[in-house]
Amino acid sequence: MVYTVTFNPAIDYVLQIDDLKLGQVNRTKSEDMFFGGKGINVSVVLKELGVPSTAFGFTAGFTGQAIEKGLADMGIDTDFVRLKQGNSRINVKLRSGDETELNAQGPDIDEAALSELFEKLDRLSGGDTLVLAGSIPSTLPLSIYEKILKRLSGKGIRAVVDASGELLLNVLKYRPFLVKPNNFELAQMFDAAIKNTDDIAFYAGRLREMGAQNVLVSMAGEGAFLLDENGVSHTIGVCSGKVVNSVGAGDSMVAGFVAGCILAPKRDNNAIDYDYALALGTAAGGATAFSKGLAGKEMIQRLLSEL
Numbered sequence: 001m002v003y004t005v006t007f008n009p010a011i012d013y014v015l016q017i018d019d020l021k022l023g024q025v026n027r028t029k030s031e032d033m034f035f036g037g038k039g040i041n042v043s044v045v046l047k048e049l050g051v052p053s054t055a056f057g058f059t060a061g062f063t064g065q066a067i068e069k070g071l072a073d074m075g076i077d078t079d080f081v082r083l084k085q086g087n088s089r090i091n092v093k094l095r096s097g098d099e100t101e102l103n104a105q106g107p108d109i110d111e112a113a114l115s116e117l118f119e120k121l122d123r124l125s126g127g128d129t130l131v132l133a134g135s136i137p138s139t140l141p142l143s144i145y146e147k148i149l150k151r152l153s154g155k156g157i158r159a160v161v162d163a164s165g166e167l168l169l170n171v172l173k174y175r176p177f178l179v180k181p182n183n184f185e186l187a188q189m190f191d192a193a194i195k196n197t198d199d200i201a202f203y204a205g206r207l208r209e210m211g212a213q214n215v216l217v218s219m220a221g222e223g224a225f226l227l228d229e230n231g232v233s234h235t236i237g238v239c240s241g242k243v244v245n246s247v248g249a250g251d252s253m254v255a256g257f258v259a260g261c262i263l264a265p266k267r268d269n270n271a272i273d274y275d276y277a278l279a280l281g282t283a284a285g286g287a288t289a290f291s292k293g294l295a296g297k298e299m300i301q302r303l304l305s306e307l
Contacts, residue, residue, distance in 0.1 A: 058109055
């Protein structure tokens with residue numbers, strides 16, 4: 001079973017405006033609402049690919065109720081901790097030539113709520129996959145992912161961590177199954193200038209030396225690079241299409257990769273087909289980038305066939 005954790009779920013309110021003028025009244029061309037947060041995005045795309053998951057996280061207030069109902073209507077299994085105060089956030093995405101995001105802070109998460117989440121995580125068992133994705137609210141310590149993986153250490157759970165900076169570096173000693181920085185995050189973590197794929201391969205190797213089993217690095221228009229658990233390097237180009245959306249593309253790549261590890265026929269030695277996982281991740285990321293919302297199954301399959 002796959003489980004995802006979203007500490008700060010949101011309603012993403014996406015507004016398309018032809019020519020945004022600051023300080024004036026602007027009329028929208030179109031409006032869309034999506035229920036999001038990085039872990040939730042992973043769960044949504046996993047469902048498109050036929051892989052069931054349960055979304056953990058925290059919700060609060062009337063917006064939290066809307067998120068829970070919206071995901072239930074989409075057929076997403078959830079097991080959120082309901083906070084007693086505050087409201088889950090609404091993020092505003094303005095698309096007018098360039099894309100501008102206004103992201104809210106979200107509600108405070110107290111110790112009692114954290115304990116309730118930990119109790120839910122304690123139910124995971126060997127063979128389960130846990131996806132920890134994205135930044136965390138300012139009220140939580142940067143060690144929160146580390147605390148979760150320490151608690152689950154030794155249970156045979158495959159941890160996937162899509163984060164950057166100290167949030168990612170702190171968990172490497174628990175040997176996560178997959179980490180997914182992008183090339184800019186990779187450069188920042190090592191305070192290095194990354195100019196080409198050789199540089200990415202070198203610093204991905206550093207992350208493996210520090211404990212990561214698989215390192216997936218997204219490189220925007222240059223495709224993606226994977227250094228797998230066997231020390232084998234894989235590269236892949238980008239999908240062909242018109243980019244209309246950048247929200248959730250990285251989450252979709254994580255979902256596609258995880259699904260690929262589960263769905264791909266195993267090789268003779270029961271090894272994972274990492275070429276397939278990388279291709280499915282790339283197709284899922286591209287399908288989201290080419291859509292108004294998150295990737296749909298049909299576009300994912302079409303892009304996969306073209307890679």
